[in-house]
Amino acid sequence: MRRLFPVTDLTAAGTPREWSLDDLADAYAYPGTAGPWLRANMVSTLDGAAQHDGRSQPISCESDMRIFGTLRGLADVVIAGAETVRLEGYRPARARDAFAARRAAAGQGPAPAVAVVSGSLDLDFSLPLFVSPLVPTLVLTGAGAPPDRIAAAGKAGADVVIAGEGSRVDPARAVRELADRGFGRLLTEGGPRLLGQFVAAGVLDELCLTVAPLLTAGDAQRIAGGPAVTVPKRFALASLLEEDGFLFTRYRRS
Numbered sequence: 001m002r003r004l005f006p007v008t009d010l011t012a013a014g015t016p017r018e019w020s021l022d023d024l025a026d027a028y029a030y031p032g033t034a035g036p037w038l039r040a041n042m043v044s045t046l047d048g049a050a051q052h053d054g055r056s057q058p059i060s061c062e063s064d065m066r067i068f069g070t071l072r073g074l075a076d077v078v079i080a081g082a083e084t085v086r087l088e089g090y091r092p093a094r095a096r097d098a099f100a101a102r103r104a105a106a107g108q109g110p111a112p113a114v115a116v117v118s119g120s121l122d123l124d125f126s127l128p129l130f131v132s133p134l135v136p137t138l139v140l141t142g143a144g145a146p147p148d149r150i151a152a153a154g155k156a157g158a159d160v161v162i163a164g165e166g167s168r169v170d171p172a173r174a175v176r177e178l179a180d181r182g183f184g185r186l187l188t189e190g191g192p193r194l195l196g197q198f199v200a201a202g203v204l205d206e207l208c209l210t211v212a213p214l215l216t217a218g219d220a221q222r223i224a225g226g227p228a229v230t231v232p233k234r235f236a237l238a239s240l241l242e243e244d245g246f247l248f249t250r251y252r253r254s
């Protein structure tokens with residue numbers, strides 16, 4: 001057993017050292033494996049709530065948002081479930097100066113693409129996410145999705161990717177389809193219903209989980225929903241940062 005906190009990683013003045021965005025980007029670099037790497041970034045309260053009043057912002061904090069931005073800055077594509085896109089009002093990912101040189105060196109465009117997973121395609125295709133992103137937004141859906149909605153997505157400028165039969169997206173196929181299009185550094189920001197499917201399909205490589213020092217009670221979703229897996233998936237701790245009582249954990253598939 002090891003004590004991880006209180007820490008010894010302090011400055012000479014006895015204060016926690018500052019982590020620049022560059023430090024964070026180094027710490028959270030993708031592993032450089034040959035195949036795709038699917039990372040999830042989620043936040044949870046101490047009692048397991050993944051949202052409060054329908055949003056994750058009330059359980060997040062400034063340093064969580066810095067890591068959120070860093071993970072986006074490293075990713076080729078950000079995958080989100082349609083409900084998260086609808087409720088959180090997703091906008092196109094920004095090109096940020098802090099990551100420009102790193103992205104150029106890695107052969108990446110200025111910002112990650114956003115990939116929305118939806119069966120119904122009940123999305124507002126007039127939003128900036130679809131009509132004015134830096135990189136075309138992808139819409140992952142099933143072969144049986146409503147043809148008029150597929151057409152509307154395409155007309156708005158989205159790149160529609162069929163990744164399943166019926167109206168459902170097969171999570172493992174979604175990863176393959178994205179990898180085939182050159183998106184190997186994958187980041188999913190949930191929500192819980194989508195993350196649960198990546199977990200169940202055995203395609204989640206890494207979980208960046210922020211544990212917020214908050215209790216909310218109630219019946220909010222956990223970070224991963226849907227049917228339970230038969231055998232719990234084992235992950236190994238890769239790193240642990242702390243600020244203001246928030247724990248920034250990073251676990252990799254064992």
Ligand SMILES: NC(=O)c1ccc[n+]([C@@H]2O[C@H](COP(=O)([O-])OP(=O)(O)OC[C@H]3O[C@@H](n4cnc5c(N)ncnc54)[C@H](OP(=O)(O)O)[C@@H]3O)[C@@H](O)[C@H]2O)c1
Nearest residue numbers: 042043050054081082083084119120169190191192193194
């Ligand atoms: N704590 C966190 O880190 C965090 C992160 C993200 C979101 N959240 C919170 O989570 C809530 C939303 O999450 P959620 O779990 O309800 O929804 P979600 O996973 O974001 O989205 C669910 C929707 O995604 C589409 N979808 C998911 N799997 C699909 C599949 N296999 N095939 C086709 N479409 C699929 C469906 O869209 P259609 O209905 O369009 O078919 C489904 O209704 C919000 O309150 C948000 O604030 C928290």
